[in-house]
Amino acid sequence: MLVALAVIIPMLVPLNLPVDITNPVKNVYNKIESLSEGSIVLVSTDYDPGSEAELYPATEAVIEHCFRKNLRIYMMGLWPAGSELGNIALTRIAQSYNKRYGVDYINVGYRPGGQVMLLCLGRNFGDVIRVDYQGTPIDSLPLGAAVKSAKDISLVMTFSAGDPGILHWIIYFHARYGVPICGATTAIMAPQQYPYMSSGQLTGLLGGLKGAAEYEALVNKKGRGLRGMDSQSIVHLLLIGFIALGNVILIYQRKKE
Amino acid sequence: MINTIGIWIAAVLTLAIYSFLYKDNPFYKIAENIFVGVSAGYWAVVLWYDFAWPNLFEPLFYRGQWYNIFPVFIGLLMFAPLIPKISWMIRIPLTFTMGISMALFITQIVQGDIFPQLQATFLPLKSVSVFTTFSNVLIILGVIFTLIYFYFSKEHIGPLGIGAKIGIWFMMISFGASFGYTIMARVSLFIGRVYFLMHNWLGVI
Numbered sequence: 082m083l084v085a086l087a088v089i090i091p092m093l094v095p096l097n098l099p100v101d102i103t104n105p106v107k108n109v110y111n112k113i114e115s116l117s118e119g120s121i122v123l124v125s126t127d128y129d130p131g132s133e134a135e136l137y138p139a140t141e142a143v144i145e146h147c148f149r150k151n152l153r154i155y156m157m158g159l160w161p162a163g164s165e166l167g168n169i170a171l172t173r174i175a176q177s178y179n180k181r182y183g184v185d186y187i188n189v190g191y192r193p194g195g196q197v198m199l200l201c202l203g204r205n206f207g208d209v210i211r212v213d214y215q216g217t218p219i220d221s222l223p224l225g226a227a228v229k230s231a232k233d234i235s236l237v238m239t240f241s242a243g244d245p246g247i248l249h250w251i252i253y254f255h256a257r258y259g260v261p262i263c264g265a266t267t268a269i270m271a272p273q274q275y276p277y278m279s280s281g282q283l284t285g286l287l288g289g290l291k292g293a294a295e296y297e298a299l300v301n302k303k304g305r306g307l308r309g310m311d312s313q314s315i316v317h318l319l320l321i322g323f324i325a326l327g328n329v330i331l332i333y334q335r336k337k338e
Numbered sequence: 339m340i341n342t343i344g345i346w347i348a349a350v351l352t353l354a355i356y357s358f359l360y361k362d363n364p365f366y367k368i369a370e371n372i373f374v375g376v377s378a379g380y381w382a383v384v385l386w387y388d389f390a391w392p393n394l395f396e397p398l399f400y401r402g403q404w405y406n407i408f409p410v411f412i413g414l415l416m417f418a419p420l421i422p423k424i425s426w427m428i429r430i431p432l433t434f435t436m437g438i439s440m441a442l443f444i445t446q447i448v449q450g451d452i453f454p455q456l457q458a459t460f461l462p463l464k465s466v467s468v469f470t471t472f473s474n475v476l477i478i479l480g481v482i483f484t485l486i487y488f489y490f491s492k493e494h495i496g497p498l499g500i501g502a503k504i505g506i507w508f509m510m511i512s513f514g515a516s517f518g519y520t521i522m523a524r525v526s527l528f529i530g531r532v533y534f535l536m537h538n539w540l541g542v543i
Contacts, residue, residue, distance in 0.1 A: 088528055092536055092543055093536075133530065134526055134529065134531070135530070193389055196446070248450070252450035256450055268519040268523035272512070290530075291522065308533065308543075309529040312529050312532070313522065320521060
């Protein structure tokens with residue numbers, strides 16, 4: 082009940098607690114900033130509704146940044162529902178920036194096959210992708226025809242909730258084809274990605290809802306990430322209090338015995 | 339109109355699932371069964387439209403790729419144990435699967451983990467800031483002591499025992515970080531649902 086109140090009250094009465102920008106998030110932002118106009122960013126929405134709360138705000142913030150920079154977006158998904166969720170954000174934001182489908186952005190939908198598919202995709206997109214998510218032949222769309230292999234991609238931005246996901250993009254698109262990889266992952270997965278960042282295999286990372294909130298702050302767009310941060314902070318304080326209280330009670334009981 | 343109905347269904351099902359926090363009840367059971375049924379139906383459609391049709395039936399019947407029949411045959415051999423006389427034939431698809439998996443995982447581990455991660459531990463200790471030197475020393479010691487913990491060919495006593503204990507500390511800190519992130523993830527999911535109920539459904543924020 083206390084946790085529920087700690088979530089609901091800050092939503093009704095926002096505290097606007099400050100959000101610090103961490104280096105992994107700044108790296109994603111700087112990477113996108115460094116791309117020249119017209120560069121192609123492959124956005125892969127590798128999650129399902131179970132992780133929507135954490136990854137959808139990050140998806141919106143990154144797409145917004147890409148369109149603001151006039152980058153072209155090539156969207157796909159390694160999870161079936163991911164490409165549908167990504168498409169909601171993509172079409173909505175594309176409309177607000179007057180972007181044209183097929184020219185400035187494209188969605189080729191869900192691509193099954195995991196790592197085997199990624200291996201073939203990097204070599205030749207045509208082997209794997211013949212139509213977009215609506216069944217339109219890929220070569221009839223200018224952006225679809227422009228992407229032949231991994232060499233045509235300037236950055237892969239994956240929104241990943243598990244397997245297949247960020248690890249496979251790192252292994253098959255970075256290690257094999259040298260494409261820079263940035264990612265947004267669920268908070269549970271985030272600690273596992275830090276070794277890849279320190280080795281340079283991963284350029285930047287948005288970890289969970291906090292990562293999304295930081296990115297929203299960077300692109301100056303108040304979305305679900307920033308709105309949820311007050312609740313997140315208050316619940317964390319509450320849980321720290323519970324842990325401290327539990328330990329005090331334990332120490333007291335041990336002394337009593 | 340359709341959107342409003344969808345929001346109401348999602349809101350009612352969300353509340354039905356959370357009602358389990360009080361106790362197991364019929365509303366929770368209904369929501370749980372709907373979830374199982376919808377998931378099964380959804381995956382059946384995905385498997386047909388995204389796997390079977392574009393990779394097998396469409397090339398086989400409409401593009402004349404008759405040789406697609408071979409993987410179908412190999413796949414069907416998975417059911418060979420149902421007929422005792424030909425049960426040995428399951429070895430064919432299993433061998434094929436094992437071969438492919440081994441090739442993929444060896445590449446994945448060597449190319450993605452072992453070499454790049456090993457390379458990442460060769461860090462400079464000079465000509466960098468004091469903080470970077472400290473971080474680099476910490477990474478190098480963390481790798482060495484954790485590896486010592488996983489060295490099982492000698493009993494963990496003496497210097498080896500001390501190294502293994504320090505390795506445990508490094509791992510405990512890592513587990514703590516993972517646990518913290520796990521809590522954050524669970525809270526984020528709850529925030530997502532509460533936001534949906536208050537914003538999309540009730541419209542109070």
